[in-house]
Amino acid sequence: MTAPPPPLARSGLLVVQPLRRKHCAECRRGPLSLLAIEEGAPRCLDCADLGHLVFLPRGDTALTRRSREESALSAVVVRFNRRKGRYERQGVLVEEAGLARAEARCLADAEARRRRRARDARRRAAEDVRFADAFAAEIRRLFPGCPADRARSIAEHASLRGSGRVGRSAAGRALSEGAVISAVVASVRHLDTPYDGLLMAGVARHEARRRIAAGVESALRAWRETEAGVG
DSSP states (O other), rough: OOOOOOOSSSSSSEEOOOSOOOOTTOOOOOOOOBBBBEEEEEEOOOTTTTEEEEEEEEEOOHHHHHHHHHHHHHHEEEETTTTTTTTEEEEEEEHHHHHHHHHHHHHHHHHHHHHHHHHHHEEEHHHHHHHHHHHHHHHHOOOOSSSSHHHHHHHHHOOOTSSSSSSGHHHHHHHHHHHHHHHHHHHHHSSSSSSSHHHTTTHHHHHHHHHHHHHHHHHHHHHHHHHOOOO
């Protein structure tokens, strides 16, 4: 399939990556890897007064946009796609100095984004510490017999960011009593009863919970009724 004439550029200049060997109609150099069409004939970039420009492949939208902003002269580079039957953008030709200025702007933005991500990470970490403290305090209020280090461990586990656990739910974030108790029950079930072993032995989850229910309730009752020493 022979490529049709390239479309008219919507804005600025248009340069083509030809599919077939072509020579410049003016200086006869070739074959050309890039050419401009003037009066229906191919021209090399030097003859089209575009030879001083550098090629920037497509892919980085911000760099492309800024390179064109920083260049007094630029051109869009296209290539015909036989399978799709249309011209597709391959990149742009821009001034080398304009490209350097655009790269500097993008690097500055990348550094600003890095600093912002670092600030956000520190802020989230501080928020997580405060929330875990509040969650642990609520555990100790409801279960005064729960050792302080155990309460802290339960709080950190339940409120781990991105975990989907009860502490990250709306009820957990609100420190609702039900959410806090659920976190404590889950901890007792897995650490203080044979529940995990039952599951590994093939016991169905609901049956395993039924078997260890009395042990869980006994542990919770002890923590509710006993004032623990400082953990």
